[in-house]
Amino acid sequence: MFRSLSVYNYRVWFVGALVSNIGAWMQATAQNWVVLTELTANDAAAMGVTMALQFAPPLLLVGVTGWVADRFDRRKLIMCTQGAMLLLAVTIGILLVTGVMTLPLMFVFALALGLITAFDNPARQAFVSDLVARENASNAVALNAASFNTARLIGPAVAGLMIVVVGTGWVFLVNAVTFLGMIAALLLMRPHELVVHHRRGGPARLADGFRYVAKRPDLVVIFAMVFLLGAFGMNFPIFASTMALEFGRGADGFGLLSSFVAIGSLAGALLAARRDRARMRVVILGAGGFAVASGLSVVAPSYETYAATLVLTGFCVVTMLTTANGYVQTTTDPALRGRVLALYMAILLGGTPVGAPIVGAVAEELGPRVAIGLAAVVAFIACGVGVTWTLASGRLHRHETKRFRLTLDETRPLATVPVEPEDFSDEIAGTTPIPLPPTERPRGAGRTRPDPHPRPSA
16 A cells, blocks of 8 residues: 555655645635635635636646646646745745735635646646655655645644634745645655656647547546536535635634545545556446435534545545556556546546636525535536446446346457657557558568677577
8 A cells, every 4th residue: 555655756655645634724724714704704605716816727738737747747747836925834834924915816816826736736746756766656646645634634624723822924924834844855865766657758739638538439438527526526625615604613613624624635546546547437336326425415403414425525535546547647648648637637527617617606695505416417428428338339238147247358359549659659558569661661660680790699
């Protein structure tokens, strides 16, 4: 489960990311609470607009951010983005402490944070694969998700207590300090031990990532499922804050609900780390489980039972997203990994500008339970998309000897992509090397000539 931690660079990254992620979750909790209770009178729609502004840039800039992650030093790029977010957190914290923050200003800062995150996310996701050997990439991705969700377990609860004791502004200032953990980790790494998964000179155009995904139907299906859950199901700040108010709880109750989500999320990430590789069927089952868990949340009669359903919700959603992320990373051409992951993150986070305002408006007009019910319905649709593709692709078939048993074949070759074989023809699990067309076959291919100057064998 923890084999990637045997690598020095990954251990340093894991600790730095954990510290930084705790601060990020503290800030996210404080930001949502500020918008909902301090800058508005419990306006869930305003929170939806804030989330939309924050998550729109990854979608709008997907081509540019992925290209930057592929063409520049990811380690130095992450240092720059982390430093910029540090300055942003300090500015917001000072404005809140001095009492001059307004809702329009918060909208501006949410957009600025989204712009920086648009460059930070694909670089961080792709950099995880640069820290370990190829056979440990899926494990590294799962442990990275475990770090993220451990922080999710700690950060919101700490933020809720800090909001009650010292106010929201200080939460942003503490978060600014945690960015130093990530920057220190990047400085302590041994650059010469980073794993180079591809040679220079690979596909360099911005559109190559889009073309690659378009010719991989399995990735198209995963992206469609991730978009649906990202747009309508991953609006936990809206769900948890409005449900906390419905049950008569304050900021501490809101933060505690986020931690309950993190309990299930951490369990899902650790179980994903135990698997030898990421599989499509786990993604589909995770989407179905999320739909069931959301349905249970709708009918929860008390704060305690609602919190219990969030454990299952967190487990299912992280199982799905961690497996999807690992599948994308381990089956994608390394030369295009940054662009493909940028597209993945844009679809995951970029769905929020579409769904968050809708979910926020539904929660405002019809109540939070109806909004959660909408998320459950969309999750069922996402699961149906995966099941439909599995049936249509011929991967599901009847067992040879047992009449009522079905088996799923995930070893069928994926769609090949016309790129040079030396780049990544052997990187996609289950595929065969891509032959050159006859007109492009190197001269002399298929023939052998005697060596006029043979060398003695070793």
